[in-house]
Amino acid sequence: MSRRNDALRAARLRAGWRTMEAAATRLTEHGQRLLGDAHFTVSPRTWRRWEGERPGWPPEETAIVLHDALGRWPEDLGFTAPAGWLRPEYQREDDVNRLRTFGSVTEAALMPGPVATQHVDPALIDYFQQQLEGHYRADMYLGPHDLIGTVSAQYQLIDKLVRSARGETRRGLLRVGAAYAALVGWLYQDAGDLGGAAFWRGVTQEIAVRSRDVHLIGYSLVNQAQVRTDLGDGHGVIDLCEAALDDSDRLFPKVRIMAMQQQAHGASLTGDRSTVDRLIDRADGLLPRVDDDLPWGNACRRTPGYLEVQRATCYGRLGLGHEAEALWTQVLAEVPATARRDRGVYLARHAAAAAAAREPDHAVEIAREAAAIAAETRSARMVRELRSLERLMRPWQDASVGRDLAEILVPVTEGN
Incomplete structure (x- = not known):
C-alpha cells in the first residue's frame, strides 16, 4: 500500500x-x-x-x-x-526590498524638479527613437523582466532633458517620452503587474497630452484600454477606444487600426461577435494606408497576420473553438521562430482553442512548445494563457492526456 x-x-x-x-x-x-x-x-x-x-x-x-x-x-x-x-x-524584509525596487522604477516617472539647466541637442530625439526600436526588438526576444529597469531609466533621462529643452526639441522629446512610458507600461503588463501597468499607462497619457500630439493621445487611450482588457472590463475597453476614435478623421491610419482592434477585444468580452468581425474588417481595410514613420505602435506592420491574431484571440474568448483553432494554424505558419514571446502566447491560445474544439491530444501537443517558451521568457501573460488551457482541459484531467499536460505545465505554473 x-x-x-x-x-x-x-x-x-x-x-x-x-x-x-x-x-x-x-x-x-x-x-x-x-x-x-x-x-x-x-x-x-x-x-x-x-x-x-x-x-x-x-x-x-x-x-x-x-x-x-x-x-x-x-x-x-x-x-x-x-x-x-x-x-x-x-518575509517582511523581502517585501520591503520589493517595494524599494518598484519605488526605484516609479521614481523614473516622478523625478522631483527642478533640475540643473543644460543644453539639449535636437539630435537626441533621433537617438532615443532609434533606441526605442531596439527595445521593441529586445522585448520580442527577452520578455519583460530584463528590460523594465533599462527602459524606465531612459525615460527618466528623457524627462530630465524635457525640463531643459525648448520649442520643437521639447515637443519632440515629449513625444518620444510618451512612447517610452507606453513601453514600460506594456512590460509591466506582460510581467503580470497590472497595478504597475496602469500607473505607467497614466504617465503615458499625461505626457501625450502635454505633447499636444493627437496621435499620441489616441495611442495612450488604446494603452489604457489594453489594461482594461486584461481586467476583463469589456465596457471600459469600448469606452476608451470610442474616445480615441472621436477624432478619427485626424488620426493616422495606424492609430485608428489600434483603436478598432482593441475595441474588438472589448466587444468579445461582452459576447458581441458581429461587432468583433465588423471592427477587425474595418481595420483591415486601413492597413494598406499605414505609411507614417513614427517609431511607436508599429505592431500592425511588424507582426505577421496582426489582425487575424486579434480575431483569433477574440474568437477564443467567445468560445468559438473550431474557428479560433483554424485561424491560429494560419497565423502560426507565418510567425518566425525568432519572435519567441509572441509565438509562445499564440501557441498557448492555439492550444486553448484546440481544447475548446474538443481536441485534447492536439492541445497538449501545442502546449508543449508554449510551456518551454513560457519558462524561458517568464511572461506572466503566457502563464495566464496556459492556466486558461488547464481549465479548458479539466474534462480530461484524469485521462493520460490530462496527466501529460499537468507534467508539461509544472515548470511553468509551480510558483506562479
Whole structure:
C-alpha cells in the first residue's frame, strides 16, 4: 500500500471536507475570495497528488491560501519545504526590498524638479527613437523582466532633458517620452503587474497630452484600454477606444487600426461577435494606408497576420473553438521562430482553442512548445494563457492526456 500524506488528510477532515473533490472546490472558493483572483484554482487531481506519496510543494500564493483555510503552513501539512523557503510572516524584509525596487522604477516617472539647466541637442530625439526600436526588438526576444529597469531609466533621462529643452526639441522629446512610458507600461503588463501597468499607462497619457500630439493621445487611450482588457472590463475597453476614435478623421491610419482592434477585444468580452468581425474588417481595410514613420505602435506592420491574431484571440474568448483553432494554424505558419514571446502566447491560445474544439491530444501537443517558451521568457501573460488551457482541459484531467499536460505545465505554473 502506498504511503499517504496523513497530515493533509487529517486537516481536510477537521475542516469538514469529506472528499478530496470537495476540498479542491472549497480551497478554490476560499482562494478566490482571499486573493481577489477569479483565476485561482486547485483541481481535484492536484489535491489527490497532495495527499499521495509525493505531494511536491505548492506555489507561494497557494501556500498562503492553505494556511488561511486550514491554519497551518504547508510544511506542517506533509509537504516538503524547498531550500530557502521562508514563511510569508518572515518575509517582511523581502517585501520591503520589493517595494524599494518598484519605488526605484516609479521614481523614473516622478523625478522631483527642478533640475540643473543644460543644453539639449535636437539630435537626441533621433537617438532615443532609434533606441526605442531596439527595445521593441529586445522585448520580442527577452520578455519583460530584463528590460523594465533599462527602459524606465531612459525615460527618466528623457524627462530630465524635457525640463531643459525648448520649442520643437521639447515637443519632440515629449513625444518620444510618451512612447517610452507606453513601453514600460506594456512590460509591466506582460510581467503580470497590472497595478504597475496602469500607473505607467497614466504617465503615458499625461505626457501625450502635454505633447499636444493627437496621435499620441489616441495611442495612450488604446494603452489604457489594453489594461482594461486584461481586467476583463469589456465596457471600459469600448469606452476608451470610442474616445480615441472621436477624432478619427485626424488620426493616422495606424492609430485608428489600434483603436478598432482593441475595441474588438472589448466587444468579445461582452459576447458581441458581429461587432468583433465588423471592427477587425474595418481595420483591415486601413492597413494598406499605414505609411507614417513614427517609431511607436508599429505592431500592425511588424507582426505577421496582426489582425487575424486579434480575431483569433477574440474568437477564443467567445468560445468559438473550431474557428479560433483554424485561424491560429494560419497565423502560426507565418510567425518566425525568432519572435519567441509572441509565438509562445499564440501557441498557448492555439492550444486553448484546440481544447475548446474538443481536441485534447492536439492541445497538449501545442502546449508543449508554449510551456518551454513560457519558462524561458517568464511572461506572466503566457502563464495566464496556459492556466486558461488547464481549465479548458479539466474534462480530461484524469485521462493520460490530462496527466501529460499537468507534467508539461509544472515548470511553468509551480510558483506562479
